[in-house]
Amino acid sequence: MKVLLAKTAGFCFGVDRAVKLTYQLLAEGRKVATLGPLIHNPQVVADLAEKGALTCEDLDDVPDGYEVVIRSHGVPARVYEKINTRGLAFHDATCPFVSKIHKLAEEAGKNGALLLVAGDAKHPEVQGIVGHTTGPVLVFAGEEELAALRPKIAQHESITVVAQTTFQVQAWEKCKTALKKWCTNAQIFDTICNATWARQQEAEDLSQRCDHMIVIGGHHSSNTQKLLQVAARHTTAITVETADELDRTWLQGAETVGVTAGASTPSSIIEEVLNCMSE
Template sequence: MKVVRAKFAGACYGVQRALDLALRSVADGQGAHTLGPLIHNPQVVQKLADQGVTEISSIDEVSAGSSVVIRSHGVTPQVMRSVEATGSPVVDATCPHVSRAQRAAAQLAQQHGTVVVVGEAGHPEVEGLVACALERTDRVYAVTSADQLPADIQAPVGIVVQTTQQREALDSVVAALRGRGIEPEVRNTICFATSQRQGAAADLASEVDALVVIGGRNSSNTTRLADICKERCPRTYHIESVDEIDPAWFAGAETVGITAGASTPEDQIDAVQRRLEQL
């Protein structure tokens, strides 16, 4: 059985930067907390905890003398102000692409008064984008498809996008608004690394008999990769760790592909590849 890895797969710059900053924050022996998971990868989050970077769910849980690491998905402006008010050292590990999207959301709200965030409501990155816009207007809508747009939306409208969204979702929302006679100002804040990984995954899924997608089930970009692959390769399996692999999945398969979400480090991909090559 031939095992082929996607041309672009695994941890992106923003994730690696967040990991480096988090580990650097405990290098001097002091403790560090992350507000929520630093990245959406349970295995990595557990490794960080073993090295002194522990996850907390509330600012009230911050230990004296510990630093607070802002997760790669970013936080709302209100949360950031609350963290800074604790007096604890703050390590901002927000992905630079997410920070750019947050600035765009605030600018569009200031300029247009109505902002559409193309992204998954409830996702921490989207919550941050919405909150940045809400600081300047009360007309902010998070949608994942055109049919979620409010019926009474009026121009002028600004659009910002969750960094891990597919371009098709953005295009459908823009087309729907234009169909209503509204020409929105679009800030395409989809991360290039995300687009690369989605394109490479789609290409690979069209060429293999079965495919394994590696990454956290709580990771929206990994889940989206799995959806993209399953459309082209029905025998697509989303796993978080090598232990989940079932050899029966690959019965009769001559070629198996591997891809991984942007929160999946290289060692996890290598472990899966070695296991598949042993089958």
């Protein structure tokens, strides 16, 4: 059996930056609390906890004396205000691609424009984006939801459109095409990050050359699920969080198996899965 590993598999720039920062702070003996799980990978989060990092869902849960790490997903503007009010030391690991969207959201608010966000309304990145505009905002998960919002969108003269950095590229292109047909006054910004574009494109190409595709990543990872959707368009595909979840009988009879991984998947877990496949 031939195994083809995607070159783009594993940590993206933003996640790698946040993880290295947090480990460095812990190595320096700092008391560290992350706002929410640092990344969508339980194994990394558990390792950070063993080294003393706290995971706090709310700033009110952060004990005095702890330094706050803002994860790569970013946070709403009100969180920064609350941090300053409490006088907490903090380290901002918001991905630069996400910070760019925050600025667009702020500008939309200042200009009284409707902010239209393509993404998962429950995802922390989208919640952070929404929390950076003072104006009206609508979130849609795909072309159908966008079409359903058309009457509300039509009520606005000024519209700013952005996408969650890990949104599915093909779905985004369809949404843009639809918007350009009936919403000519919209300013559309391509905010899907470079890593997502490259990762999804490679999954698209790889899945067309393989009997099966394995996507390694956290079950709560948005970009991992998007990779699965891309791969499943062309071949049978599954996700595994760790090597323990891989059922090797699934690989029987396959000549070529492709492997990719989400942006929150460490190289150690990728190696474990590859080793399991070769046993």
